[in-house]
Every structure is written in structure tokens, then in C-alpha cells.
Amino acid sequence: MQQEFKQSIDKALHNANLTGALGKFSEAYRVNRARVYEGIDFEELRGRIASLKGYAASHLVELSDQFQKNAEAKGARVFRCNDPAKVREYILKVAQDNNVRSIVKSKSMATEEIHLNPFLEKAGIEVNETDLGEWIIQLAGQTPSHMVMPAIHLTKEEVADLFSKEVDERLTSDIPRLVKVAREKLRPKFIKADMGISGGNMAVAETGSVVLVTNEGNARLVTSLPRIHIALVGIEKLVASFVDIAPILKALPRSATAQLLTSYVSIITGQTPNTDGSMKELHIILMDNHRTEMASDPLFKEAMQCIRCASCLNVCPIFRLVGGHVFGKVYTGGIGTILTAWHDNLKSSEDIQGLCIQCGACLEVCPGKIDIPGLIMEIRRRLVKEQGVPLLQKSIYSVVNNRRLFHGMLRAASIAGKPFVSKGSKFIRHLPMFLADLTDGRSLPAIADKPLRDTIGKISQPPGLKERAVFYAGCLIDFAYPEMGEALVKILNKAGIEVVFPEGQTCCGAPARYSGAYEVAAQNAVDNIKAILAEKADYVISACPTCTVALDHEFLATFQSLGQSTWMQPARDLAAKVIDFSTLVKRLVDEGRLTLKEGEDLGKITYPDSCHLKRTLHADQPPRELLRRVGYEVTEMFECDICCGMGGSYSLKLPEVSAPILQRKLKNIKDTGAPVVAMDCPGCVMQIRGGMDQDGAPIQVRHTVELIASRLKE
Amino acid sequence: MFEQFKTRAEAVSAEVHRFPTKAAAMEFIAQFLQNEGAADKPQHYAVWAKCPFLDGVDREPLARVSGVKFNADRQLAAEAHVGISQVDWALADTGTLVQDATAIDKRLVSTLPWIHIALIATEGLRADMPSWLADADPKQMGYLSMITGPSRTADIERVLTIGVHGPERLIIIFVDELGGTR
Numbered sequence: 001m002q003q004e005f006k007q008s009i010d011k012a013l014h015n016a017n018l019t020g021a022l023g024k025f026s027e028a029y030r031v032n033r034a035r036v037y038e039g040i041d042f043e044e045l046r047g048r049i050a051s052l053k054g055y056a057a058s059h060l061v062e063l064s065d066q067f068q069k070n071a072e073a074k075g076a077r078v079f080r081c082n083d084p085a086k087v088r089e090y091i092l093k094v095a096q097d098n099n100v101r102s103i104v105k106s107k108s109m110a111t112e113e114i115h116l117n118p119f120l121e122k123a124g125i126e127v128n129e130t131d132l133g134e135w136i137i138q139l140a141g142q143t144p145s146h147m148v149m150p151a152i153h154l155t156k157e158e159v160a161d162l163f164s165k166e167v168d169e170r171l172t173s174d175i176p177r178l179v180k181v182a183r184e185k186l187r188p189k190f191i192k193a194d195m196g197i198s199g200g201n202m203a204v205a206e207t208g209s210v211v212l213v214t215n216e217g218n219a220r221l222v223t224s225l226p227r228i229h230i231a232l233v234g235i236e237k238l239v240a241s242f243v244d245i246a247p248i249l250k251a252l253p254r255s256a257t258a259q260l261l262t263s264y265v266s267i268i269t270g271q272t273p274n275t276d277g278s279m280k281e282l283h284i285i286l287m288d289n290h291r292t293e294m295a296s297d298p299l300f301k302e303a304m305q306c307i308r309c310a311s312c313l314n315v316c317p318i319f320r321l322v323g324g325h326v327f328g329k330v331y332t333g334g335i336g337t338i339l340t341a342w343h344d345n346l347k348s349s350e351d352i353q354g355l356c357i358q359c360g361a362c363l364e365v366c367p368g369k370i371d372i373p374g375l376i377m378e379i380r381r382r383l384v385k386e387q388g389v390p391l392l393q394k395s396i397y398s399v400v401n402n403r404r405l406f407h408g409m410l411r412a413a414s415i416a417g418k419p420f421v422s423k424g425s426k427f428i429r430h431l432p433m434f435l436a437d438l439t440d441g442r443s444l445p446a447i448a449d450k451p452l453r454d455t456i457g458k459i460s461q462p463p464g465l466k467e468r469a470v471f472y473a474g475c476l477i478d479f480a481y482p483e484m485g486e487a488l489v490k491i492l493n494k495a496g497i498e499v500v501f502p503e504g505q506t507c508c509g510a511p512a513r514y515s516g517a518y519e520v521a522a523q524n525a526v527d528n529i530k531a532i533l534a535e536k537a538d539y540v541i542s543a544c545p546t547c548t549v550a551l552d553h554e555f556l557a558t559f560q561s562l563g564q565s566t567w568m569q570p571a572r573d574l575a576a577k578v579i580d581f582s583t584l585v586k587r588l589v590d591e592g593r594l595t596l597k598e599g600e601d602l603g604k605i606t607y608p609d610s611c612h613l614k615r616t617l618h619a620d621q622p623p624r625e626l627l628r629r630v631g632y633e634v635t636e637m638f639e640c641d642i643c644c645g646m647g648g649s650y651s652l653k654l655p656e657v658s659a660p661i662l663q664r665k666l667k668n669i670k671d672t673g674a675p676v677v678a679m680d681c682p683g684c685v686m687q688i689r690g691g692m693d694q695d696g697a698p699i700q701v702r703h704t705v706e707l708i709a710s711r712l713k714e
Numbered sequence: 715m716f717e718q719f720k721t722r723a724e725a726v727s728a729e730v731h732r733f734p735t736k737a738a739a740m741e742f743i744a745q746f747l748q749n750e751g752a753a754d755k756p757q758h759y760a761v762w763a764k765c766p767f768l769d770g771v772d773r774e775p776l777a778r779v780s781g782v783k784f785n786a787d788r789q790l791a792a793e794a795h796v797g798i799s800q801v802d803w804a805l806a807d808t809g810t811l812v813q814d815a816t817a818i819d820k821r822l823v824s825t826l827p828w829i830h831i832a833l834i835a836t837e838g839l840r841a842d843m844p845s846w847l848a849d850a851d852p853k854q855m856g857y858l859s860m861i862t863g864p865s866r867t868a869d870i871e872r873v874l875t876i877g878v879h880g881p882e883r884l885i886i887i888f889v890d891e892l893g894g895t896r
Contacts, residue, residue, distance in 0.1 A: 025872050074856070132878055133869035149869060156871050179867060179875045186879065191792060207852050217825055217865035217880025223857075224821045225788070242852055246843045257868070260722065261808040264880070265860035272856040273818045275788040 005326075005351040012322040013656060017155045019321055025152065026320040030639070032258035033311070033365070042367075045251055050305050050369035052244045053236075056205075057295045057304035063205040063238045064286055071208030071284055074270020082288040084114035091116065091197070091230055092123055094283055098228055100125060100194040104186075106212070106219035107131035108199025109147050109308065110232045110287055112330050113343060116197075128189045130218040132182050139166060145324030145332060148256045148310040153323050186218075196222035200233035201308070202248060203286070206241045209269040210284060213252060215262045223266060227274050230283040235291050236304045248307055251367035255309035294342045299378050303338050305368035310335075312362035312372050317643045317661050318355050327352050334362045334372040341379050346386065353379045355657070357650045358514055359643035360615035380516030381561060389517050397520040403506040403527060407451070410479045414447035421446040427693050441659040442651075442690035445480040452482035456501045459489050465498040469539040470532050470577075474547035475507055476682035484682060487709035488543055491585060494712050495594040497539070504531030508550035509558070511649045518558050522567075525555040529570045540574065543581040543705050545612035545619075545681045546648060552578040553616065580613065581705055582680055586622035589629065595713040596630050604674035605632040605707075608665060608688070609641040610681035623680050623704045630711040632676070637668040646687035662691045669699065676700045678707055715806045715839050716888065722809030723886060726863030727876055732836065732888040736771045739889045743831060744775035746885070747782065747796060750829065754781040756793040761786040763819040765800035767833045767892060786819040797823030797881070800833040801861070803849075804886075807842040808862055811886065816856040824861065830881040832861070835892035 012018060056063055068078040081087050095103070103125060105111065117127045117138070129138040133151040137144055139162045144150030151159070156173040163181050164171045171178065198219055202211035210231045212219045223229050239245065245267075253259040271279045294300050313319045313333030324332035328348070331339040334356065341349035356376045363371055389397065399406050420428045427443035452473050469492055477484045489499045509524030528551070532540055542548040556571040588594040605627055614620040620641070624634050645651060645661030665688065669677050677699055679685060689701035720730040733739040752760045759781045762768070768784070776782050783790050791797060799820045801813040811832050815821045824830045840846040852858055865880030876882050 021871060028872070074853075130879065131869070132867045136869065149872070151869055152872070154870075156873075159870050175870050175873045176875050178870060179878055183878060187792075190879075191788075204852075209852055215865070216867050216869075216878035218878070220821060220825045220859070221879055224818065224825065243844070243847050246847055249843060260726075261810055261860065261862045263726075263861065263863050263866050265862075267852055267858035267860075268856070269852050269858075270856050272816055275818050275822065 002351055008326050009322055009654070010656065012326050013660065018153050018323045021152060021155065022320045022323055026314055027639070029258065029314045033255065036254045036258045036260060045247055046367045046369045048247045049251055049307065049367055052239060052247070053305040053307070053368060056238045056240055057236070057301055059240070060235055060238065060292055060295055063240060064235060066205040067203055067208055067238060067286065069208070070206065071270060074208055075279065076208065076270050076282040076284050078284050078286065080286045084289055087114055087232065087285055087287055088116060088119045090285065092120060094228065094230060095120065095125055095195055098194065098281070100228065102126040102128070102189065102193045103195045103197055104128050104130050104190050104193040104222050104226065105134070105197045106199070106214060106222040107134050107150070108197065108232055109331065110199050110234050111197065112144060113289065128186065128193070130186050130190065130222060132179065132216060135182060135186065136162060143325070143329040146310060146313055147308055147331060147336070153325065190221045190225050193226045195228040195230065196226040197230045197232065198222055200231050200237050201252065202239055202245055203233045203237045203284070204239055204242050204245065207269055209242070209267050211245055212266040212268070213249070213262050214264050217264055220264055220266055223268060225275070227278065228281040228283070230285065232285045232287060235286050235288055236306065252307050252309050255311040255365065255367045290342045300338070300342065300375060302370050303335070303375060305370050306335050307368055309367060311365045311367065315361045315365050317359060317361065317645070318357055318657060321657060321660055322355070326355070334376065335370070338372065338375050338379065346379065346382060349379055350383055353383070354653065357643055357645070357647035359611040359647065361642065364615060377514065377516070381518050384516035384518070389515070393515060393517065397512055397517055400507050400512065401520055401523045403504070406507065410447060410475070411451070414449060417447055427690065429694065440655060441694055442662060442687060443693040444690055445686055447479055448482050450482065452478045452485040453501065453503065455482055456485060456489065459486065461489065461493050461498055465493065465496050467497045467538045468536060469497050469499055469541050470535050470537040471499045471501050472505055472528070472532065472540055472542040472547055472551060473501065474542060474544040474682065476686060477543060481682050481685065481703070484543055484703045484705050487705045488541070488581060490709050491594070491705065491712065492541070495588040500535050500537065502531040502535050504534070508547040510546050510550050510554070513554060513558060514648055518562055521558045522562055522564060525558055525571065526567055529555065529567060529574055532574060533570060537577065539579055539584060540577045541579055541581060541584055543680070543703065544683070545580060545610045545617060546683060548578060548580045549612045549616045551575065580617055580619055580680070582623040582626060583619045585708060586626055589626070596708070597711045597713050598629060598631060600631045602631040603633065604635045604672065605676045605678055606635050606637045606669055606672040606674040607640065607678050608637065608644060608669065608684065610679055610684050611643050613680050614641055623678065626704065626708055627678055630708065635672045635674050637672045639668055644684050644687045646683045648683060651687065662687055666691045666695055666697070670697055674699070676702060678702050678704045680704050715841060716836065719804055719806040719809055719839060722807065723863065726809055728809065728863045728884040728886055730886045730888070732890070734890045736767060736889055736891060739833065739887050740771055740773070741775050742887065743798070744779055746831070747779045750796060752779050752781045752796065757795060759783050759790055759794040760796040760798065761790050761794040761823045761827065763797070763799040763823045764817065765833065767800050767889070786823050788822060791822035791826040794823070794827040796829045796831060797827040798831040798833070799823050801838070803838045803840055803846055804834055805840055805842055805846055810860050810862040812846060813859045813861065814855045815859040821857065821859065824859070825880050828877070828881055829883040829885065831885045831887060833887050833889060833892070836888045836890045837893060
């Protein structure tokens, strides 16, 4: 990662105003968003949006033609252009041809994309942003940090300072007063402007209409008072039919600002009268700027379904810490990472793609049903393909792909780590020098003296068990938490299932895959498939959701991405048998094959969802039901399904981002007052147990498997 | 449907009234303008955009109010305290008004003054946007406005503030006897 980029993250993390404002907003957003979607079938709604936007993305030329024809029939002039420079020149020419001296703008990300304001100003034209947030950042000389709320990174005190200079009067941070100042100051600019520039939230091919969605009323003034109106619209805003606006108008305000509808929606179809009785000159620019290329890409085509609501920013655990400016100058957050890779180029997203922790929170709320984390993974894969894996990572992967060497090194680490293991504990609390960040706020688990692969054979399993399960342990359980594996064997044996541990199993490949090193991940997948399928078994069980997802989904997906067909069928055969620990055990209990000690009051427990278990495997309920069944009172914590900050190797690559996410999680756990916290992922255990160790709170951090194993009926 | 509309519109800070007759609505408006201090001087005008409501209505109650203008041009609208226009539909599920605002005077009186009074025929109520879309033909309307509550912003620290560039009050008056407006 570039030094400069690391510094921008550091600066953002130390900006208390920023993290305070964003933190408060993101907490409120989740609650308010849920409220406005009450009674609405979100899956159905976003299915419709994805399909109508997907249709438009695959008929761009046809819809642009139709739009042009219909808008021109109503007196608009339509300019279609791929090149941002030509768009700027076109706008300047219209302005110069009409002796335009002053322009008012309503908020438009497309104009930000082409850096229009400085271009027009250089030509001697006065440009005034009129959206309050945009005007604030214009006065501050900044770029938007959020596509819906451009000035969310600034406090009222900072705004008061900016406005004070503008009106030559010392203003206090009284927000209603500041808003009035903006009204008073901008009203004359609306009145005198010769040209209004807007964006467009939708462009309807069937009618040639441009739809504008706003709250302040500035877009109504921008499109009504000046004698010329230019609407700059990205072609991803095209929809085929007028009726298509309904589902988008249903989702956009709800997802963007948790409103049922914004104060104003304006639908402009052709020329309208000016105040002097003449007809308004209306120019609509349909801008491509790599959108057609994006729509032609079999995977990234999906990103054309974006309706620019920014909900992916609002739910992102990283965005709320670092804000938008870390991402760059135009589009920020998850979708911004993808758009930057296309509007700019792949290389531009090299640093920012690394910010994604792959928790999947954005995918869950995206009204365009865009697999944002999946597309960011694809960016990683393409970056690695284009530029190769960084040297350090390359050497790590060459080890990971050699199981004997990899496991040998982990064993060596058990010994090498000894000096750092705190006495009488299983934690590494401090690491020297450049590794110190890794133990900042979180202790690391000591590597076990004996990995599970050495001890599991010594467990005497009862003879004559009817079923057989392959246990896929994953590196953390194998080498750091073998006791979790032993607990799992105990439970399955009790239910009449023999557990086998194929020696040849190795890393699931997730670390490589999440870094874009798909070839490495594919080799891991092949090694594991061979080892696991060599055993006859009824189930393949894992107590690590990340490993489960790898076995269940990602082996196949990796082969598909690489076009390696040989191993696809075996990957499918394997996936058919894969099941996560809690889902299987819940089933065994329901079928009466496993009896748990019930009826005792074990007190309060809280349960943070592991991202992969909840959002990919949709298995967030079975562990809770098991815990309740054995006598725990499950007390839900605030934001139970927000990532703990572990993200596999993420916490090693960006420990400074991971740490504050963990702190938030620890606080939410402690606030429940529960003395025990359970989770289904050894990665979350590593993160949260290590955090609690340094925090000192007397809270036990356990994997569900350990808690259930101690409640088996004899 | 009216009750749902009222609840939703009030939830976004609009004020909703309903009268059986045009005469009763006119009386209410006259009283309202008087209370707001309408006067024949800049910043105190009440500008009224051309609309079917005004056809054949007895304007007598307005005699006691000064500063009411029926030629809503740019200058007057910019100097008005109250703007009055008629809208065409209302969507119950979001508390939204829909107006064919192709005529510029309708937009001037609903954007520039501090208060916008919106008149609507009760028959113009629709359940939601899809049922309105079934009736509407945007090709016949150059500028369609949907209005849901007064102008608002939350651009400074996410604090909701009413009345940025548009009206800070939206008064909605349903009139039963207005019949269909289109």
C-alpha cells in the first residue's frame, strides 16, 4: 500500500469530528432505514430494480436513441458523448454562445466526475453550487466525501466559519440560522443566473424525461429561473419506460436518506416556458465515460444497476471510520471503489480496494442488488493478474501452497512465538518493532503446542457409529484452537457420527482469494478436494464459517473465474456435503439424535454474528437456538451483525482500521452485561478474545462448539 | 385514503385541511392571509397562480386582505410571502402532491415564497405512485412536480432543518366540491 494512502487513512482515523459525525449517522441510518422499509418486500423491490436497470444496461444504444428522439421531439437538444473533455467543452460553448456570465448548479455527481466547475471558472464564468452541502464544500475548496451528503465530514462550527467569511459577520453554529444564511445568500444568485446546470436521477427513454430527486428545492429553481438548462446525465441513469420510475422512486429516498419520498421530484419533459414567455433552451447530455465498457463486462455490468443512493457507504463499517476522502475525489465507498476502477482506471483503485473488509453488509442493503464485495474481489483478482502479487505476499503464498512447509512453519511458530507468550496465558500481548501494530488493542493467540492434527487421532471414538463426517478444521482451529475441534468430535460422536480428519487438508485458500491471488486459492482448493473426497463421508463439517463458505461456494467460484473446468465437478460434489457446525447440530437435536442438558438457567449470553455465517450461509439463527436450548438467555447486543474487524488477513494489513472496529464491538458486547459471549467463527474468537484480553473485562469469549460440548446429556 | 394522506403529509411537516366547498376554502385562505400579515408591499404579497379553483369562485372574502396578486410574475413571486397554486393529484401512501407545473407561474409561487398554499380537489387522491402512473401521461406535461412536505435539508451534521431554498410551510387544502381538475 502506498505511504500516502496509509497517511490519509491515519489522518481520517484521527479526525474526531469526522468519525464522530459518521459514527452517529451510521447508527441512526440503520434504524431509520429499517423503519421506512417496514411492510415493503425489499427483495421483491430490488429484484424489480435490478431487472429494469439490468435491461437498460444491455440496451444502452437503443435506449439512448429512443431518449434522444423523444426529448428532441419536445424541443430538447441531446448531446451524446463518451469523453469528459468534450462534455466540458460543449457546456462551455453553450455558455459562451449565450453570453452566460453566471451559473447556478444543483447537486450533480456527474459534473463532479468531469471536474466541471474549475473548468468553467477558468473561462471566467461564475459557478455557484446551490445544494447546501455542495455549496459548503465549494466554499471550503473541497470535494464531496459522500455522494448524497457531500459535506457530512464537516461540523457546524466549521460551516459557521466558512459562512462567516462569506457574509462578513461572525456567525454562531446555530444550524437553522446557518441554513437561513445560505438561503439569503444564494437567492440573488438564482435570480441573476443565466444558466442552470443539473444532473439527473433518471432518464426515461420512452418519454425523453429527466427526473430530479431533491429535498431543498434548489433543483426546482435551477431548472425554472435561468433561461438555459443543461442536464448532465450518466447513461447508467437510463430506464426504458415511464412506469420504471416508480420502483426507483420507492427505493432511492428510503435507501438514501430514510425518507418515504424526498420533498421534491421534478420530471422534465422537453422545453418549458421561461418567466419572460420565451421557451427555455434545454440541453441534455448523455455521458458515457466508460459506462458502455462497464456494461459490456460480464461481471461489472451489474454495477450499472446502481441508483446512487449511497446506502453501501452508510452501512460500511470502514466508511464510518475513515469517511469519503480516503477513497478519492469523486465517488466514494464501496460502489465508489468500483466506479473509480472504471471511470478512472483499474490502477486507481489499487489502494482503495484494500479498504473493503468483505463483510457483505452493503450487498444486503443495495437496492440495485449489486454484489459490491464480489466486484471488489474481482478488482483484486484483475489487479493481481495485471501486476502480480506483491513480493512479500508471493513468498507467503508459495509457502501456503506447500502444505508440509506451511504446517512446518506453523509448528516452528509455536516455538518461535514462545518468548512473546504472556506467562500463564495463551496470548501474545506484545510484538516488537514493526509488528507492534498487530497487538495494539488485541492480543494474538499463541500457536498451540500440539496442533489438532496431532491430537485428534488420539481421541478414542466409540466403535460402531452409523455415520461418518469429515472434519475440515481450518488453520485457526488446527493450530491455535485445537480444543474447539476436540469439542466438535465429542458432540458428533454423541450423535452417532464418527469424525475423520484427512491429514492432507490444508488452508482453505480464503486469504489468497481475498487478496486476489486466485491461482494460489485454486491450488489450495485442489489439495483440499483431493484430501476430503478421498474419505467416504456423509458430511463435511466445519466450525469456521469462512472455511465453510470456501468449501461450499468459493472453490467452485475460483475455478470458474480461472476457467479451470477439471475440478468443477469434484468441487460441486464436495459442496453438496458441506455444512456448518451449528446448522448440523441444530438438525441433530431436532431429529432427536442428540440430547442436550436443558432446563438449567445459565444466565445471559450475547452473540455477535459472524459475517460469512449470517450473510453467505444465512445461518444466524441455529446457534442462537442451540444456546437458548441449553439454558442461556440470549441478549442481543447493539449492531450484532456488524463485522468485528477481523476480516481474515485484513486485521494484519490494516490493523489501524481493524482496531477501532473491534473497540466498538467490545463496547457493544460489554453493554449487554452478559458474562459470556459466543460466536461461531474462530477468526471472530481470535479478534474478540484478544480484544477482551487487552481490555481486561471479565467476559468469557467462546466458540459455540465449546459451550454446547459442555452441555451434552450423558 | 384522505386520513392516510393527512397522517403521512403531517409526518413530513405539511399542514392539511379539508373543506366541502370552494367558498369555505376561500374564507379559510382569506383568514390565513390576514393572519400572516399579507400587505401590498414587497415581502408581504400573496401571489396566486392561475387555476381552476379561481373560476367562478366568489372572491369577496379576499376584499379584506391587501396584497393579493393574480399576475404571478418572477418579480412578485420573489417578493411574496405566500404563494397559492392548485395541484392535480395527491398520493396517500407518501403524503405527496403532484402538479402539472408546466406553466411557470405555478412553479414560481410554489418555490420562491416562504409559504405555499396548495389547493387540491379531493377527487385527485390516489393510493400511491403506481396507481397515479396509470392515469398520467407525462408526454403532455413539460414539468411535473411532486411535492412532499416543505423544503428541507440535513446537510449540516444531519440535523433536519425546514425551509432551505423553497417554502418552509406547506399548507394543503382539499376541496370536495372542486371535482376532477383535469
